[in-house]
Amino acid sequence: MAPDSAALGHVxxxxxxxxxxxxxGQRGVLLAAGDDLRPGAESIAGLLAGGKxxxxxxxxxxxxxxxxxxxxxxxxxxxxxxxxxxxxxVHDDLMDASDTRRGQPSVHRQFEAxxxxxxxxxxxxxxxxxxxxxxxxxxxxxxxxxxxxxGLPPDALRRGRPILDxxxxxxxxxxxxxxxGQAIGDETVAGALRVVEFKTxxxxxxxxxxxxxxxxxxxxxxxxxxxxxxxxxxxxxxxxAYGLPLGIAFQLRDDILGVFGDPAQTGKPAGDDVRxxxxxxxxxxxxxxxxxxxxxxxxxxxxxxxxxxxxxxEVRAAIAGTGAVxxxxxMIGRHVxxxxxxxxxxxxxGEAREALAELAVAATARDG
Amino acid sequence: MAPDSAALGHVxxxxxxxxxxxxxGQRGVLLAAGDDLRPGAESIAGLLAGGKxxxxxxxxxxxxxxxxxxxxxxxxxxxxxxxxxxxxxVHDDLMDASDTRRGQPSVHRQFEAxxxxxxxxxxxxxxxxxxxxxxxxxxxxxxxxxxxxxGLPPDALRRGRPILDxxxxxxxxxxxxxxxGQAIGDETVAGALRVVEFKTxxxxxxxxxxxxxxxxxxxxxxxxxxxxxxxxxxxxxxxxAYGLPLGIAFQLRDDILGVFGDPAQTGKPAGDDVRxxxxxxxxxxxxxxxxxxxxxxxxxxxxxxxxxxxxxxEVRAAIAGTGAVxxxxxMIGRHVxxxxxxxxxxxxxGEAREALAELAVAATARDG
Numbered sequence: 195m196a197p198d199s200a201a202l203g204h205v206x207x208x209x210x211x212x213x214x215x216x217x218x219g220q221r222g223v224l225l226a227a228g229d230d231l232r233p234g235a236e237s238i239a240g241l242l243a244g245g246k247x248x249x250x251x252x253x254x255x256x257x258x259x260x261x262x263x264x265x266x267x268x269x270x271x272x273x274x275x276x277x278x279x280x281x282x283x284v285h286d287d288l289m290d291a292s293d294t295r296r297g298q299p300s301v302h303r304q305f306e307a308x309x310x311x312x313x314x315x316x317x318x319x320x321x322x323x324x325x326x327x328x329x330x331x332x333x334x335x336x337x338x339x340x341x342x343x344x345g346l347p348p349d350a351l352r353r354g355r356p357i358l359d360x361x362x363x364x365x366x367x368x369x370x371x372x373x374x375g376q377a378i379g380d381e382t383v384a385g386a387l388r389v390v391e392f393k394t395x396x397x398x399x400x401x402x403x404x405x406x407x408x409x410x411x412x413x414x415x416x417x418x419x420x421x422x423x424x425x426x427x428x429x430x431x432x433x434x435a436y437g438l439p440l441g442i443a444f445q446l447r448d449d450i451l452g453v454f455g456d457p458a459q460t461g462k463p464a465g466d467d468v469r470x471x472x473x474x475x476x477x478x479x480x481x482x483x484x485x486x487x488x489x490x491x492x493x494x495x496x497x498x499x500x501x502x503x504x505x506x507x508e509v510r511a512a513i514a515g516t517g518a519v520x521x522x523x524x525m526i527g528r529h530v531x532x533x534x535x536x537x538x539x540x541x542x543x544g545e546a547r548e549a550l551a552e553l554a555v556a557a558t559a560r561d562g
Numbered sequence: 563m564a565p566d567s568a569a570l571g572h573v574x575x576x577x578x579x580x581x582x583x584x585x586x587g588q589r590g591v592l593l594a595a596g597d598d599l600r601p602g603a604e605s606i607a608g609l610l611a612g613g614k615x616x617x618x619x620x621x622x623x624x625x626x627x628x629x630x631x632x633x634x635x636x637x638x639x640x641x642x643x644x645x646x647x648x649x650x651x652v653h654d655d656l657m658d659a660s661d662t663r664r665g666q667p668s669v670h671r672q673f674e675a676x677x678x679x680x681x682x683x684x685x686x687x688x689x690x691x692x693x694x695x696x697x698x699x700x701x702x703x704x705x706x707x708x709x710x711x712x713g714l715p716p717d718a719l720r721r722g723r724p725i726l727d728x729x730x731x732x733x734x735x736x737x738x739x740x741x742x743g744q745a746i747g748d749e750t751v752a753g754a755l756r757v758v759e760f761k762t763x764x765x766x767x768x769x770x771x772x773x774x775x776x777x778x779x780x781x782x783x784x785x786x787x788x789x790x791x792x793x794x795x796x797x798x799x800x801x802x803a804y805g806l807p808l809g810i811a812f813q814l815r816d817d818i819l820g821v822f823g824d825p826a827q828t829g830k831p832a833g834d835d836v837r838x839x840x841x842x843x844x845x846x847x848x849x850x851x852x853x854x855x856x857x858x859x860x861x862x863x864x865x866x867x868x869x870x871x872x873x874x875x876e877v878r879a880a881i882a883g884t885g886a887v888x889x890x891x892x893m894i895g896r897h898v899x900x901x902x903x904x905x906x907x908x909x910x911x912g913e914a915r916e917a918l919a920e921l922a923v924a925a926t927a928r929d930g
Binding site for chain 1: 711717
């Protein structure tokens with residue numbers, strides 16, 4: 195993340211503190227069940243110490259844009275999204291068999307190692323998977339707890355609740371589409387973009403903005419198909435027009451970093467997406483443009499868990515050779531411009547407009 | 563479940579209908595993300611069609627006992643607990659590698675079979691596991707959605723919210739203790755009872771009763787250690803005094819059915835707990851009383867996934883031979899009496915007292 199993003203930094207430190215306070219309270223609840231829960235509580239605290247806090251930042255600025263005042267209560271409510279995200283990541287890493295997260299071993303690997311190191315009974319992998327499922331469930335549940343204990347007035351929470359509900363159904367639906375696309379071998383750009391819409395664009399940007407707006411009292415009610423009804427919905431419509439293209443740009447940057455990123459910046463091994471065989475938009479574009487030779491290299495190495503540095507370099511060269519990276523960079527530029535243009539004339543405070551424009555750049559120009 | 567339980571039947575059909583209505587609404591939300599979500603929506607609907615609705619029944623009678631009126635709103639709020647339970651079961655079946663649930667293939671097996679049958683790419687087991695994680699997550703999230711959309715007044719929801727939060731942290735903490743106990747080979751009766759306290763007694767009976775009471779405006783606030791403060795807490799104290807022993811009796815009945823139950827009644831293969839090597843109180847008692855010969859038979863067969871009928875019969879005979887079944891039946895009788903005695907003199911309506919006494923019998927005298 196670009197270090198100069200004041201709009202993000204402003205929120206980030208306060209979200210960090212709110213999460214620390216919440217998690218330290220939850221630690222007591224867990225330890226009341228038994229001191230054996232300590233490693234679980236520590237693993238959660240470690241995971242939550244990291245993260246860019248993007249979703250809380252969009253929620254916060256969605257609130258401010260709708261005229262909501264700067265106050266600790268909105269920070270608490272926004273921070274709750276980070277608990278959902280952490281829970282989804284724990285489950286995601288298990289499903290993807292990822293070894294690392296935020297520069298640390300993933301949760302299932304931590305507990306697998308604990309089991310193996312102590313010579314416990316049964317399968318260490320099954321133990322790690324079980325603990326990851328349970329800790330992820332806890333984090334997902336804590337989203338609601340922190341949201342409702344945020345201190346925002348009951349009326350505000352009642353307005354925000356349906357957006358939070360929709361956001362969660364959408365992200366898990368998006369992940370389901372992702373799993374399915376991988377299974378059926380959907381390698382189209384359109385298929386990859388549909389996953390990005392639900393799994394990233396709505397979840398990371400559009401819905402957090404809508405949530406902030408709804409909490410502040412702006413924004414139309416959700417319609418059956420997940421859009422927002424017209425009426426007082428022109429702010430939420432602007433948030434959608436900003437959030438969806440920006441979400442795609444954000445994911446395209448992630449796609450590029452997943453193949454070409456610096457491990458010191460990303461907190462993940464180099465070329466992780468290649469080894470995992472991740473079905474990204476970048477890759478779908480590369481396939482659609484590849485020569486027979488380039489396609490062969492990509493197919494040969496993709497999803498190979500033990501791929502070495504030479505193999506990774508070969509895939510990188512093949513993908514770049516198709517022109518897909520340049521095409522993704524063009525798409526990022528176009529989508530970010532579209533997002534920023536959507537802010538012009540939208541009925542929001544000037545401060546929020548500036549912050550969101552800044553966030554758009556920070557979220558897509560990052561190197562980790 | 564005993565078919566003559568009016569206290570349960572009264573609630574059950576209305577909970578069934580409330581769940582059907584809720585899930586049919588959610589189906590629309592999922593299909594908005596893509597028609598590919600249909601099998602997921604159908605799997606959830608199928609799973610929710612079954613179940614004894616015990617937790618909603620205790621929540622409902624907790625409310626009625628505190629003077630809450632019979633109304634559709636409390637049925638909706640109580641039914642939300644069934645979504646949490648279904649989600650936890652989906653994840654539990656995955657962790658235990660269980661093949662069946664409520665007489666149907668477990669969710670991860672359904673999607674594993676779908677993948678294998680269609681010859682999709684990658685590992686069918688990993689696909690099944692991934693879908694089970696996601697559908698479980700959805701169900702867990704829907705708990706809050708249904709609870710907050712129940713129609714109960716905001717004040718009631720605000721009073722109930724901390725109990726729901728505590729209940730969820732406790733059940734996942736209990737499951738963690740269970741996993742850990744299995745890994746470290748804790749075979750003590752005390753260890754098994756601690757898991758039962760959190761994973762069953764609080765989760766199935768005590769907290770649903772507390773939730774109902776809190777929604778109705780009775781009951782003290784939660785204290786830091788998960789107890790309830792005194793003051794107006796004499797009803798919640800009575801619910802605890804009823805719920806904890808009853809929860810243990812309920813689980814002991816489950817333990818006996820898991821080894822000796824009739825598959826036509828339980829919806830699970832005969833002797834399922836033996837094949838899974840489940841660390842139950844029944845088994846802990848059997849071990850503590852076993853002769854060397856009995857212990858050898860139990861150790862040889864327990865956790866053997868392909869155990870045949872003859873082996874199952876041998877284990878059954880060994881467990882029964884230790885006197886553990888008779889001891890569990892005595893414990894059930896003692897705990898049910900204790901639970902029912904706790905209702906006497908408690909500040910609740912007579913109708914609720916009768917219903918809870920009836921539920922105590924129904925939950926522990928069942929054959930499935």
